[in-house]
Amino acid sequence: MKIDIVTTRNGVRETVAYDYRPRQEGERPMILDVLLQAQATALPDLAFRYGCRARNCGVCTVDVNGRPRIACRARVRAGDRIEPMATLPVLADLVVRRDGIARQLQGRTTPDHRDPDVNAEAPEAYHDLTACIECYACLDGCPMHARNFGDDAADAAAPDAATGYRWGNPFSLLKLQRLRLDPCVSEDGRQAALDAAIDLGLDACVGCKGCKCGVGIDLKGGVVGELLAAAGDRVPGDGASAS
Amino acid sequence: MTIEVEWRDYDVIVVGSGGAGSAAADAAAAEGARVLVVSKDPIACSDTKISEGNATVRGTVSDADTEQVLSDNLRVSGADLPLPALTDAYAKDSRPAYDWYRAHGLRPKINQDRKGPFARPLAKGGHTVARSVGHKNAGVAFSHAAWDAVVEGAHIDYLEDAWFLDLAVEGAENGAPGRVAGGLVYHAASGTLVAVRAPAVVMASGGLNTLYFPKTDTMRGNTGDGYAAAARAGADLVDMEQVQFLPFCLTAPASYEGLLVGEPSTASFLGVLRDRHGKVILDGVYLRTRAECSAAIMRAVADGRGTDDGGAYLDLTANARLPRSGKGFMRYLETSMPSAYRTARQALSKPAVRCEESWEVRPAAHYTMGGIRVDATGASVGGADDGTAAAGLSGLFAAGQAMGGVFGANRLGSTALTENVVFGLRAGRGAADHARTHSRATGDDAFRSLIAAAVAQFGQSGDQAPAHLKLELQRAAWDCIGPARTADSLNRMDAVIDDLADRAGRAAVPDYALWNQAFIEWVELRSLLDVARAVTAAARERDASVGGHVRLDRPQVSILAQPYSTVVRGQAANDGVLRFHANRARRPRTPAMRLLAMRLKDAWRKVQAKVLCLLPPALLDPILDRRYRAILGPGDAAPAVSPGGPAAAVADAAE
Numbered sequence: 032m033k034i035d036i037v038t039t040r041n042g043v044r045e046t047v048a049y050d051y052r053p054r055q056e057g058e059r060p061m062i063l064d065v066l067l068q069a070q071a072t073a074l075p076d077l078a079f080r081y082g083c084r085a086r087n088c089g090v091c092t093v094d095v096n097g098r099p100r101i102a103c104r105a106r107v108r109a110g111d112r113i114e115p116m117a118t119l120p121v122l123a124d125l126v127v128r129r130d131g132i133a134r135q136l137q138g139r140t141t142p143d144h145r146d147p148d149v150n151a152e153a154p155e156a157y158h159d160l161t162a163c164i165e166c167y168a169c170l171d172g173c174p175m176h177a178r179n180f181g182d183d184a185a186d187a188a189a190p191d192a193a194t195g196y197r198w199g200n201p202f203s204l205l206k207l208q209r210l211r212l213d214p215c216v217s218e219d220g221r222q223a224a225l226d227a228a229i230d231l232g233l234d235a236c237v238g239c240k241g242c243k244c245g246v247g248i249d250l251k252g253g254v255v256g257e258l259l260a261a262a263g264d265r266v267p268g269d270g271a272s273a274s
Numbered sequence: 275m276t277i278e279v280e281w282r283d284y285d286v287i288v289v290g291s292g293g294a295g296s297a298a299a300d301a302a303a304a305e306g307a308r309v310l311v312v313s314k315d316p317i318a319c320s321d322t323k324i325s326e327g328n329a330t331v332r333g334t335v336s337d338a339d340t341e342q343v344l345s346d347n348l349r350v351s352g353a354d355l356p357l358p359a360l361t362d363a364y365a366k367d368s369r370p371a372y373d374w375y376r377a378h379g380l381r382p383k384i385n386q387d388r389k390g391p392f393a394r395p396l397a398k399g400g401h402t403v404a405r406s407v408g409h410k411n412a413g414v415a416f417s418h419a420a421w422d423a424v425v426e427g428a429h430i431d432y433l434e435d436a437w438f439l440d441l442a443v444e445g446a447e448n449g450a451p452g453r454v455a456g457g458l459v460y461h462a463a464s465g466t467l468v469a470v471r472a473p474a475v476v477m478a479s480g481g482l483n484t485l486y487f488p489k490t491d492t493m494r495g496n497t498g499d500g501y502a503a504a505a506r507a508g509a510d511l512v513d514m515e516q517v518q519f520l521p522f523c524l525t526a527p528a529s530y531e532g533l534l535v536g537e538p539s540t541a542s543f544l545g546v547l548r549d550r551h552g553k554v555i556l557d558g559v560y561l562r563t564r565a566e567c568s569a570a571i572m573r574a575v576a577d578g579r580g581t582d583d584g585g586a587y588l589d590l591t592a593n594a595r596l597p598r599s600g601k602g603f604m605r606y607l608e609t610s611m612p613s614a615y616r617t618a619r620q621a622l623s624k625p626a627v628r629c630e631e632s633w634e635v636r637p638a639a640h641y642t643m644g645g646i647r648v649d650a651t652g653a654s655v656g657g658a659d660d661g662t663a664a665a666g667l668s669g670l671f672a673a674g675q676a677m678g679g680v681f682g683a684n685r686l687g688s689t690a691l692t693e694n695v696v697f698g699l700r701a702g703r704g705a706a707d708h709a710r711t712h713s714r715a716t717g718d719d720a721f722r723s724l725i726a727a728a729v730a731q732f733g734q735s736g737d738q739a740p741a742h743l744k745l746e747l748q749r750a751a752w753d754c755i756g757p758a759r760t761a762d763s764l765n766r767m768d769a770v771i772d773d774l775a776d777r778a779g780r781a782a783v784p785d786y787a788l789w790n791q792a793f794i795e796w797v798e799l800r801s802l803l804d805v806a807r808a809v810t811a812a813a814r815e816r817d818a819s820v821g822g823h824v825r826l827d828r829p830q831v832s833i834l835a836q837p838y839s840t841v842v843r844g845q846a847a848n849d850g851v852l853r854f855h856a857n858r859a860r861r862p863r864t865p866a867m868r869l870l871a872m873r874l875k876d877a878w879r880k881v882q883a884k885v886l887c888l889l890p891p892a893l894l895d896p897i898l899d900r901r902y903r904a905i906l907g908p909g910d911a912a913p914a915v916s917p918g919g920p921a922a923a924v925a926d927a928a929e
Binding site for chain 1: 315316317319323324373376377379381383384389390410411412413414415418421422425426427434435462463464488491492493494495526527528529530532533613617620739740741742745784786788789790791792794795
């Protein structure tokens with residue numbers, strides 16, 4: 032089974048046609064199986080991330096034919112093209128620099144606002160958001176995240192993964208909305224979370240057709256819609272469009 | 275030389291960012307220490323994250339669940355290898371450790387009557403009391419808490435994509451370990467070596483289970499880096515032969531090899547293990563420990579009665595076949611281990627998922643019970659028996675899987691998520707305290723040879739690929755020091771390690787600095803070779819079967835024998851290779867009368883279980899039906915765990 036793997040070594044990008052050999056009769060391999068076999072045979076220095084092989088850790092996301100897929104649980108077909116996620120800077124082969132996404136929340140998630148009485152029951156919606164495995168598939172097509180690299184970045188500092196991107200993304204919004212749903216977070220803490228979402232560029236969500244989650248969380252309704260509704264007039268534009 | 279060296283100064287380095295590392299970093303920072311977290315994977319992406327999300331919390335069901343009871347449970351199930359000081363510390367801190375997760379956002383279902391979390395209704399095997407608290411979204415919920423603890427306050431520095439290469443040590447002389455001066459890190463994302471001066475280091479770097487890949491259900495990052503770095507720096511390791519293999523992991527399809535599909539408890543009242551001929555090799559499976567089940571499978575395989583893929587059959591059909599209780603069983607199977615059952619549902623045939631057919635299973639490495647030898651503050655210790663910090667590597671602390679001594683020969687279900695924070699907090703405080711009271715390194719000499727060795731590796735020409743040597747090592751480790759061992763297999767392992775170490779010296783590594791995968795593979799290969807030697811040395815010293823260490827050529831150790839832990843200490847030979855010297859540390863035995871009483875009680879439960887199986891279906895069905903109702907509670911217990919089904923997930927399997 033011929034698969035194209037895009038490799039980047041020392042800054043040089045090329046496409047390698049890899050011929051996957053099935054290990055069992057009738058095998059229906061995953062993308063990760065192709066990468067593991069390639070590393071075990073023709074491409075020993077192939078760089079890619081993986082962790083649990085069971086869709087729980089979220090680190091193996093790559094683009095397959097231009098769309099983000101969790102490599103350990105996405106079936107591969109002959110002719111597929113495996114590339115690093117297009118939404119983040121490439122470090123080597125299929126490895127992208129991920130830390131700038133989360134780093135922007137450093138200091139913005141306010142532990143001081145948590146109630147020491149932890150025996151409060153969280154609403155179902157809180158647990159829905161806790162299902163996030165941080166696979167970053169949600170960055171695909173996100174206009175807020177794109178600002179870090181596009182024309183809108185002109186008025187901000189240049190995108191810097193090492194210190195955290197200026198503009199947010201569905202993951203950072205999910206983290207902030209989760210704080211707003213936590214029964215142990217004070218009213219001040221909830222307000223601070225909303226302020227942070229607005230500061231990270233919530234206005235980019237206005238009119239957006241909506242982000243898609245790698246594990247099926249309702250980001251559009253459960254995160255963006257809720258934040259826009261809470262922000263009200265503080266976010267200019269048609270606040271109803273994404274709710 | 276193509277790689278730059280950056281120097282940094284901190285009070286405490288924490289290696290790893292899962293449950294143990296995040297707790298250690300939080301505790302050290304709260305004490306005012308300047309903390310750097312070093313993590314190969316993204317923050318909080320660890321075995322904690324991919325766990326089943328059950329945590330041991332003493333006293334959730336009954337006030338009679340005293341510290342003594344919990345501490346005894348740990349020691350007895352660990353075959354008296356655990357240090358009493360460590361199991362006592364665990365029992366004392368289990369609630370505060372759990373509340374640390376809650377302070378960072380973990381939200382269980384609350385029992386308003388007892389003002390605390392609900393425990394799962396059945397005591398997991400080896401626990402005499404129900405005290406395992408389950409959570410929606412399993413370990414992922416815990417990883418959010420760990421992530422929040424590192425990120426939320428902006429008072430902890432961290433590096434992701436960062437491989438901790440070695441401890442810098444000074445003052446070691448006459449065979450005695452010295453003191454920590456810091457550590458050398460390869461930061462792959464920036465393509466630099468980071469030399470970090472710090473008087474204290476907490477190893478919270480997870481286990482070594484990747485030594486058995488793909489026969490493991492844990493994170494890829496478990497390459498034993500913490501043990502190897504500690505041993506190279508002169509620290510003692512304890513009970514390294516004790517690797518926990520979960521018995522019920524998949525042999526096929528290939529994409530799912532090694533992944534977990536069940537625990538002894540999920541075999542339920544009528545589940546049995548069968549060999550390739552259909553003969554029962556273990557009954558009463560739900561009352562057995564993980565080690566007993568794994569041993570039964572591997573003994574059948576060794577006798578030539580295993581399946582073609584080297585496993586056995588987990589037969590749950592009798593549970594599902596009964597007309598009334600069968601439904602309760604299926605609900606129990608779906609809800610008690612949701613993430614494992616999800617894997618089974620994706621990987622197995624439809625009749626197998628409905629338990630109309632047996633599941634082919636084989637053990638897979640899950641947890642490293644041995645590790646860096648520490649005291650109850652998490653500080654490295656050396657010397658006889660319990661050991662003392664004065665004889666340990668000064669400034670080195672460990673927590674989580676990286677430490678040994680708390681679980682001994684067997685770890686009970688749900689205990690790890692509590693342990694990592696109990697000792698993470700202790701090690702973090704201990705490290706901060708150590709940094710306050712001990713002067714900084716006197717110079718940078720301790721770093722020079724480490725830096726030179728790392729720099730020299732970039733641009734090495736050779737005819738060997740580290741990634742391929744790693745695969746050879748992994749295959750040999752399964753065969754020789756996996757869930758079944760013999761004197762002969764240990765000798766074969768030594769030969770394989772020597773050969774691979776020799777060829778690792780001829781590894782090809784390109785000279786670019788930014789995310790150099792060949793260098794990463796070489797670094798991890800070096801760790802895996804060192805820990806394979808440590809496991810082999812400890813396994814040779816443990817000359818009988820106990821817990822996770824199964825010697826096919828030796829009997830089970832008598833419960834009345836004097837228990838001991840194996841201690842190994844590495845010493846670099848003239849050829850630069852780390853060799854291990856093994857010795858024994860005495861452990862107190864649980865009084866014989868209490869052990870016998872426990873054995874009798876256990877035997878009685880197994881007899882009852884056998885009698886139950888002999889009942890005709892018409893009598894058995896209503897009894898089991900009542901039992902499942904009691905287990906599941908009103909509304910048949912937990913609803914589906916993940917909010918989004920696979921169909922809703924854009925990145926999931928495209929069927």
